[in-house]
Amino acid sequence: MRRLLVPLLAAALLGVPAVSYAGEAACPQEVLDVRGSNVSYATLAGLLEDSAEANGIPPQVLKAIAFKESGWRQFHADGRPLISGADDVCGIGVMQLTLGNRTDGVQLASDVAFNVAEGAKHLKGKWVELQKQTHPAPAGYALDDPDVIENWYAAICRYNGCLGSADMAYAHPVAELIKRPFQLGVPSAILGHMPPGGFTTPYEADASYDFPWGFQAQHDPDRFVFYDPDTGVVSGTVDIRTHLGSTPFPGYGPGGYGPNGLGVSCTDCAFWRPVEGTGIAGSAHWTNSVTGNDAAKVTWIPPRTGTYDVRAYIPAIGTDTLATATYHLGTATQTVAQNDHKNAWVSLGRRSLSAAAPVWVGDHSTVAGRKIVADALRLSAVPTLSVTTTATTLTYGAATTLTAKLTHGGSAVAGRSVKLYKRAAGTTTWSPIGTYVTSAGGTVAISVKPSVNAEYTARFTAPDAAWVSVASGNRRVDVRPKVTATLARTSVPRGTATTLSVSVAPSHAGRTVYLQRLVNGAWQNAASKALGSASSTSFAVSRTTAGTYYYRVVLPAHADHTTGTSARLTLKVT
Numbered sequence: 001m002r003r004l005l006v007p008l009l010a011a012a013l014l015g016v017p018a019v020s021y022a023g024e025a026a027c028p029q030e031v032l033d034v035r036g037s038n039v040s041y042a043t044l045a046g047l048l049e050d051s052a053e054a055n056g057i058p059p060q061v062l063k064a065i066a067f068k069e070s071g072w073r074q075f076h077a078d079g080r081p082l083i084s085g086a087d088d089v090c091g092i093g094v095m096q097l098t099l100g101n102r103t104d105g106v107q108l109a110s111d112v113a114f115n116v117a118e119g120a121k122h123l124k125g126k127w128v129e130l131q132k133q134t135h136p137a138p139a140g141y142a143l144d145d146p147d148v149i150e151n152w153y154a155a156i157c158r159y160n161g162c163l164g165s166a167d168m169a170y171a172h173p174v175a176e177l178i179k180r181p182f183q184l185g186v187p188s189a190i191l192g193h194m195p196p197g198g199f200t201t202p203y204e205a206d207a208s209y210d211f212p213w214g215f216q217a218q219h220d221p222d223r224f225v226f227y228d229p230d231t232g233v234v235s236g237t238v239d240i241r242t243h244l245g246s247t248p249f250p251g252y253g254p255g256g257y258g259p260n261g262l263g264v265s266c267t268d269c270a271f272w273r274p275v276e277g278t279g280i281a282g283s284a285h286w287t288n289s290v291t292g293n294d295a296a297k298v299t300w301i302p303p304r305t306g307t308y309d310v311r312a313y314i315p316a317i318g319t320d321t322l323a324t325a326t327y328h329l330g331t332a333t334q335t336v337a338q339n340d341h342k343n344a345w346v347s348l349g350r351r352s353l354s355a356a357a358p359v360w361v362g363d364h365s366t367v368a369g370r371k372i373v374a375d376a377l378r379l380s381a382v383p384t385l386s387v388t389t390t391a392t393t394l395t396y397g398a399a400t401t402l403t404a405k406l407t408h409g410g411s412a413v414a415g416r417s418v419k420l421y422k423r424a425a426g427t428t429t430w431s432p433i434g435t436y437v438t439s440a441g442g443t444v445a446i447s448v449k450p451s452v453n454a455e456y457t458a459r460f461t462a463p464d465a466a467w468v469s470v471a472s473g474n475r476r477v478d479v480r481p482k483v484t485a486t487l488a489r490t491s492v493p494r495g496t497a498t499t500l501s502v503s504v505a506p507s508h509a510g511r512t513v514y515l516q517r518l519v520n521g522a523w524q525n526a527a528s529k530a531l532g533s534a535s536s537t538s539f540a541v542s543r544t545t546a547g548t549y550y551y552r553v554v555l556p557a558h559a560d561h562t563t564g565t566s567a568r569l570t571l572k573v574t
Contacts, residue, residue, distance in 0.1 A: 024083050027090035027105065034109040035079040044072055044094070045193035047113050051120035057127075058149045058245020060197040062120055064177040065159060068170070069096040069119075072190055074112040081109035095119025126158040130215075135229030141219040148218045149178070149199055149245035175199040180274050182259040182266060182285070188301050195251065196260045196283075198243035198276075202226075205238045218242045252280055255466035258313075258376040259285040263301045271296035271363065272374065278315040280376035287363045289323035289370045294362025298374040305354035306381055306409025309347075309468050312361075313376040316342040323370035330357035338373060350382055354409075380465055383408040385418070385472040387458045389448075393478045393562060396505055399449040400477060404458035405442050412442030418458050420446065425453035425476060426559055451506060452560040453478045481508060481564030485553040487541070491572040497542035498571065502553045504564065507535040511555060515539045518550040518568075526551070543573040 024032055039047075048066055052059040066072055073082050074093045084091040089098040092108045093115040099105050107114050127146065137143050144151040154162075157171035177184055178199040181191055202209040202216040205224040209216075217225040224238040257263040259272065260281050266272060272285040287296050302308060310329060314322070314336070322338035329351040336346055353359060359379075363372050384407050391400040404420060406413040416438050421430040433456075436444040448456070458472040481504050488499040502513055508531055515527040529537045543549055549571045555564040 027083055027092070027099070031081065031090065031092065031099075031105040031109045032083075034081050034106060036075050036081070036110055036112075037079060038073055038075050039112055041072060041190050041193050044112065044116070047116045048120075051117045054117075055120045055124040056146050057120060057123060058147070058152065058197075060178045060194075060199075060245060061149065061152050061156065061174070062116075062123065063194050064174045064181075065123065065156065066094050066116070066119070067177060067181075067186060067190070067194065068174050070094045074115060095122070097122060123155060123159050127152065127155040130154050130158070135215070136232035138217055138219075138225050138227035138234045139232045140234065141217060141225060144217050145219065147244055147246050149197065149243045150201075150216060150218055150224070152245075153202060154215050172201055172203070175201050180260070182264055183272060183274065188263055188265045191264060197245070198241065200224075200241055200243070205240045206236070252376050252378075254464035255378050255380045256280065256376050257300045257379060259298060259374050263303065265299050265301065267297040267299070272298065275317060278317065278375075280313050280315075284315045284317070284373055284375040286317050286371045286373045289325075289365035289368055289372050290363050291365065291368045294364040297360050297362040299358050299360040300377045300379070301355055301358050302353040302379055304381075304409055304411060306383075306411075307350055307352050309350050309378075309380040309382055310353075310359060311345045311347055311378040311380075312336070313345050313378075314338045314341040314343070315373055315375050317371050317373060320371050323365040323367055323372045325361050325365060325372045328360050328362075329353065330359075339370075345378070353379070378465060380462070380468045381408050382468045383413055383460060383470055385458050385460050385470050387420075387456055387472045387475045389456070389475055389477055391477065393480060394450075395480050396451065396482045396561075396564075397449070399447045401445055402448045402456055402475070403443055403445045404436075404438075404472060405444075406438050406460055407442055412438075412440065414438050414440045414442055416460060417463075418444050418460050420444070421457050421459065422448070422450070423455050424560070425455055425478075430457065448477075450477055450479050453562065478562040479560075480562045481505065481555050483513070483553055483555055483564040483566040485551070485566035485569055487551075487569050487571060490570060491574065492542070493574055494546055495542060495544050497540045500539045500541050500551060500553075500569065501536070502531075502538060502566070503534075503536040504531060504555055505535070508555060509533050509535050511558075513537065514554045514556070515541075516552050516554055518552075523552065523554075541571060543571070546573050548572050 048063050049059045052062040070082055075081055082093055084096055091098050094112055095115050097108055097118055131143050153171055156174050160170045178197050181194055181196055186194060205216060215229055222239060222241050224240055225234055226236050227234045252258050258281055260283055271287045274283050274285055276283045278284050324335060324337045326333055326335050327348055329348055330353045332351055334348050359377060361374060387404050389400045389402050394400055404418050406416055406418060417435050418438055419435045420433040422433055423430045438444055455474045455476050457474050460470050462469040484503045486501050492498050510530055512528050512530050514525045516523040517526045527539055531537050551569045553566040557563040
């Protein structure tokens, strides 16, 4: 399966769309006839991780090889399988496996999971060859530990053939992809699934290292062992940092983004240099400041359009003097004297951001030759929380729907916990109703039945630094008492009294209710009485003139309730 790097893969490495379908002539027609579409980066990341685990390979290694080979693609945009073909061989799909004597080319081309699994097996086979067939273990040491990521350097090289100094064209770039995908054009959509890890190359341990006649091995912590692969005789050791492939690279935490991880891209990345031992995730990037226009930029892409509380971490680079940098935040800018904020978070305010209007910092400064650093950025989403009810006034005993809605940038935020509270109008203490999870539409809706004038509010407590806690405004619902009035008789002779009975719910014993009569289109008080202990009373109604009369009973508004009014009653006097 020996192959050399071809221009197609170099284009993928640089993030440039490949337009050449080189090597198709070397593939069987049934392979070329396959059509399909690429899986999501999240799905592909899962396949790479599963295959790496199944074969005892550090996942960072397999992910970097997959990007080096194909840019994490199985198919071209037109559905044809990704084919490359240096040396007139047929390299297929994500892992660019060549056919040779294989007869499963159609499956390699059509089935991305199979392609990834076979690529992992191929890499593991090269590891086994090196450990058991190519050379003995270095004298005084056991076989290489597969969990030490540096031990995979030779196997990585042999994945692609590895003749002479070919490691510098393949193994070394793969190691660099593991260390600093940020600088090597890995798209931000992939960076989230391909976090960087540590990888010390043998040349970094010993610049005189002669590949492939001496391989490195780490059997003691932080030590390279160089030895003759034919005899196992150790030529020397170098104490230098090594890395465990099973240990995830330090992350930035919720809401965190940085040059080593999620959501970051850069322009002219070669101007940004990594430095380990500083920064939130154990390494940072810096560039020399220039005057005039920005020549190199680092851009942090927000996960979605919306308002964010933005903070930047400014790491120290030894004792070097840092420059003044201008952060561009959507349509706003903020200048930060980085030297005044070493090893600290700096607030950049609350800003409206989107993929088209992200955060970026360039190398422009008023003073040239100083360092500008780019490290972690914390984007804490500032959501909007509102509460509404289907009614603002209702009669005692009736219900209304209370709805809280959580959005960010106008889009619904689902699956988040929102707490609802209530209080009697005019009071200051909130009582919890309950905690609810927002729906796919970002809403929580419950039925409430207030007994007195009430206010409702909602609160979202941020579970981590990726969000900002917010509270909604208040929604008031007034409750009118249920005033029930009935006439014993609705038709009486002139001068004959009938009883108008009144009851009020909830109980308002001792409060005064007013009997009103409609006169010339306006309601006028005709009588009043205090409600008894049963929250009821009655009026005697009589008229000396024949006609039709209209009555109602009113309980005036007070602190707990709005005005309650009975239905209109009709009395005919004959």
